[in-house]
Amino acid sequence: MTTVPTVREVPIRAEIGIVQVRQAVREVAVSVGFSLVDQTKLVTAASELARNTLKHGGGGVAEIELEQRVGSTALRLRFHDKGPGIGDVELALRDGYSSAGGLGLGLSGARRLADEFDLETARGEGTTVTVTFVAAGPAAR
Amino acid sequence: MSATSVIELDGVLLVTIQGELTDHDAIALQQDLTTQVAERGARGVLINISALEIVDSFLARTLHEIAGVTSLLAAETVVVGMRPEVAITLVELGLTLNGLRTALSVSDGLSMFGGASIARRAEGA
Ligand SMILES: Nc1ncnc2c1ncn2[C@@H]1O[C@H](COP(=O)(O)OP(=O)(O)OP(=O)(O)O)[C@@H](O)[C@H]1O
Numbered sequence: 001m002t003t004v005p006t007v008r009e010v011p012i013r014a015e016i017g018i019v020q021v022r023q024a025v026r027e028v029a030v031s032v033g034f035s036l037v038d039q040t041k042l043v044t045a046a047s048e049l050a051r052n053t054l055k056h057g058g059g060g061v062a063e064i065e066l067e068q069r070v071g072s073t074a075l076r077l078r079f080h081d082k083g084p085g086i087g088d089v090e091l092a093l094r095d096g097y098s099s100a101g102g103l104g105l106g107l108s109g110a111r112r113l114a115d116e117f118d119l120e121t122a123r124g125e126g127t128t129v130t131v132t133f134v135a136a137g138p139a140a141r
Numbered sequence: 142m143s144a145t146s147v148i149e150l151d152g153v154l155l156v157t158i159q160g161e162l163t164d165h166d167a168i169a170l171q172q173d174l175t176t177q178v179a180e181r182g183a184r185g186v187l188i189n190i191s192a193l194e195i196v197d198s199f200l201a202r203t204l205h206e207i208a209g210v211t212s213l214l215a216a217e218t219v220v221v222g223m224r225p226e227v228a229i230t231l232v233e234l235g236l237t238l239n240g241l242r243t244a245l246s247v248s249d250g251l252s253m254f255g256g257a258s259i260a261r262r263a264e265g266a
């Protein structure tokens with residue numbers, strides 16, 4: 001299992017950053033041969049998490065990584081901010097919970113869309129959300 | 142930054158979203174459509190999203206709000222052309238968009254507003 005270092009790093013400081021994350025994720029997903037449905041899930045999850053980084057985390061960065069696994073390629077998205085952190089992770093992950101009048105489906109929905117999900121957060125220090133998507137078959141290239 | 146066109150046909154606003162929308166663009170679209178429905182006394186709004194590669198929770202909520210606001214103004218909103226992969230993703234995200242009227246194509250959507258004649262004219266347009 002070899003982890004390729006970060007392929008792309010996209011700052012999220014304003015709304016346009018959300019669009020740039022979507023575009024970068026799409027490009028990388030296409031380049032490693034994800035199906036159209038999987039590309040759509042990846043980009044949608046990325047859009048939700050990038051918006052959280054901006055709105056709840058006060059901005060941050062998205063990192064896109066590729067990992068070559070036996071017989072497959074994994075695409076990992078890491079969203080990192082130095083915002084207020086999440087006090088109650090279980091609550092934040094509940095469908096429909098929003099501290100901001102949203103639908104409360106971004107975090108829980110992104111977890112459902114991804115193959116692997118990880119959340120690290122500390123009050124006053126920030127939040128890192130990691131989602132991984134696995135493409136069947138070796139990388140196309 | 143995004144190209145959204147609005148044309149009117151027999152009292153129906155035909156809205157085509159052509160590119161990537163920021164959240165700000167989506168809110169601006171909602172405000173613009175609300176104003177136009179009121180000013181023109183439109184009876185319907187047809188939003189073509191076939192160019193959209195993704196619909197996330199923010200945009201979905203905005204579409205839902207557009208439908209809610211226009212219905213208060215006696216105009217019905219129909220969303221047409223959602224790509225299959227977008228529909229699959231929205232369901233998995235947890236968004237069912239209850240109450241939002243949809244149609245597969247622009248002409249299907251238009252026929253909801255007044256039969257075949259308007260649909261035929263739109264195809265010529
Ligand atoms: N990066 C973050 N930093 C701090 N809090 C966060 C972060 N991401 C999520 N949260 C918290 O988790 C809650 C749930 O997030 P989720 O994305 O599901 O909903 P939302 O952003 O409020 O609404 P929406 O459905 O529009 O995304 C948020 O309301 C917020 O309180």
Ligand SMILES: [Mg+2]
Pocket residue numbers: 048051052102105106107
């Ligand atoms: Mg959110």
